[in-house]
Amino acid sequence: MAEKPAPAVPLEISVEQARDLLDAHPGDTALIDVREPFEHETARIAGSIFVPMRRIPEHVDGPALPREKLLLIHCHHGGRSLRVTEWLRGQGYPRVTNVAGGIQAWSERIDPSIPTY
Numbered sequence: 001m002a003e004k005p006a007p008a009v010p011l012e013i014s015v016e017q018a019r020d021l022l023d024a025h026p027g028d029t030a031l032i033d034v035r036e037p038f039e040h041e042t043a044r045i046a047g048s049i050f051v052p053m054r055r056i057p058e059h060v061d062g063p064a065l066p067r068e069k070l071l072l073i074h075c076h077h078g079g080r081s082l083r084v085t086e087w088l089r090g091q092g093y094p095r096v097t098n099v100a101g102g103i104q105a106w107s108e109r110i111d112p113s114i115p116t117y
Helices: 015-024 037-042 053-059 079-090 102-109
Strands: 030-034 069-075 096-098
Touching: 015 030, 015 069, 015 079, 015 102, 030 079, 069 079, 069 102, 079 096
Parallel strands: 030 069, 069 096
Antiparallel strands: none
């Protein structure tokens, strides 16, 4: 009997799906925050790894962006993180997905203690 191929990683997931993956697979999943430093100072999701979008290329294959983990990329609303997700896929990252709605949706639907801006 042939082995089933691993399911494809979707291009985008909801904040609820991201939370569930982080809870269920903490050692295999990383939440990457690609916002600007002033945004990170204003609001952040506990446990996220901060790598501003413009600094992503210098972190390819580094400890902040391990290829063996599922990388959940987020920004403020999901636009920049979608571009980073697509770029990382182009660099050969097989397990990277965008968190649709970003930290705004996370604050509204997961953790209202995170300030909105």
